[in-house]
Amino acid sequence: MAIPVAVRVQKRRDALRRAGLRPVQLWVPDTKKPGFAAECRRQSELAAQADRADVELMDFMEDVLSDADGWTA
Template identity: 65%
Template sequence: MPAPVTQRVQKRRDALRAAGLRPIQIWVPDTRRPGFAEECRRQALVVAAADVADHDLDAFMDAALIDLDPEGEA
């Protein structure tokens, strides 16, 4: 007979702790909430407008990409 769920979960948690990990709790937006998609769309439009208005952004991103490339070419 398989071990009860609580025992299996505890065994898994113990193994993760033994591997040097620890549990954390984070709160994230509820994607099922009414208006979530609309708010994502609104924020994406704000970011896109800011990108268009920032003329130095493309040059900055290109320079950052070159810094990441070990060959120095994007």
């Protein structure tokens, strides 16, 4: 006879707890929500603007790119 799913799940959870882990619940943005893609673009543009305004970051990126000259993935 097969072991019921609830028993298998409980055994797995007990093993994880014995290993020092604990369960957590994560809430993430709803990617199906209307406007999600537009909000991603908006936030990405804000981050890009901030990066372009950071002269030290731009200098660092230029140095890294010059070190990687000719490298391709």
